[in-house]
Amino acid sequence: MAPGKLVLATHNPGKVVELAELLGPHGLEVVSAGSLGLPEPDETETTFIGNARLKALAAATASGLPAISDDSGLCVDGLGGAPGIYSARWAGPGKDFAVAMARVNDELGDKSRTAHFICALCVAWPDGHSEVVEGRVDGTLVWPPRGGNGFGYDPMFLMDGQAQTYGEMTRAEKEADNHRARAFRQLVALLPARPA
Known part of the structure; x- marks a missing residue:
C-alpha cells in the first residue's frame, strides 16, 4: 500500500476507529465512506470475503481512490455458524x-x-484490482455479557x-490480536506498493 489517501468502505464508527489506528503507521490518510457521502452497497454475497470485496470495489469506483473494507461477524457453532454474515442484521435496524x-x-x-469471529479485509483500486485476506479468532460465548x-x-x-x-478488554488489549488485527497483518504482508 503506497502512502496516500485511502477510503475505509464502512459507515460503522467502531470499525473506522479500529482500522484507522491499524493503517495510520503505514502513512495512509484514512477517510471513511460515510464522511465522503458514499452509499452503503447492499451486501448480496454469501461469504465474508464476497461482501468485503463488493464493498471495497464499490468505494474505490465511487471515490476514485484505493479503498479497504471489512466484513466480519460472529459464527456460533451451536447455531450452525449463524449469525455469520448476518451478524449486524441480527441487531435490527437500530443496530441494537x-x-x-x-x-x-x-x-x-x-x-x-x-464460536469464532471472522474478519475478511479487502483492498481494492479504482482499476478493479483487489486483494482479500481473512483472520479468525476462536472462543466461547458467555452470558450475561461482561464489560462495556x-x-x-x-x-x-x-x-x-x-x-x-x-x-x-481495553481497545489496545483487544486490537493486539483480534480477528481484524490478524487479517490486517496478512494484508500488509501480501500487498506490494501499488499506485492509485
Whole structure:
C-alpha cells in the first residue's frame, strides 16, 4: 500500500476507529465512506470475503481512490455458524447489539457455546484490482455479557486463552490480536506498493 489517501468502505464508527489506528503507521490518510457521502452497497454475497470485496470495489469506483473494507461477524457453532454474515442484521435496524446478543443466547439454549469471529479485509483500486485476506479468532460465548468496551458482540465473546471478554478488554488489549488485527497483518504482508 503506497502512502496516500485511502477510503475505509464502512459507515460503522467502531470499525473506522479500529482500522484507522491499524493503517495510520503505514502513512495512509484514512477517510471513511460515510464522511465522503458514499452509499452503503447492499451486501448480496454469501461469504465474508464476497461482501468485503463488493464493498471495497464499490468505494474505490465511487471515490476514485484505493479503498479497504471489512466484513466480519460472529459464527456460533451451536447455531450452525449463524449469525455469520448476518451478524449486524441480527441487531435490527437500530443496530441494537443488546438485542442481538440476547437472541444468540436465547437460540443457543444448551447447545455448544463455542464460536469464532471472522474478519475478511479487502483492498481494492479504482482499476478493479483487489486483494482479500481473512483472520479468525476462536472462543466461547458467555452470558450475561461482561464489560462495556468494544462494539457488537464483544461483551459476550471470550477469546480462547483469555480471562476477559472483548467487552472487558481495553481497545489496545483487544486490537493486539483480534480477528481484524490478524487479517490486517496478512494484508500488509501480501500487498506490494501499488499506485492509485
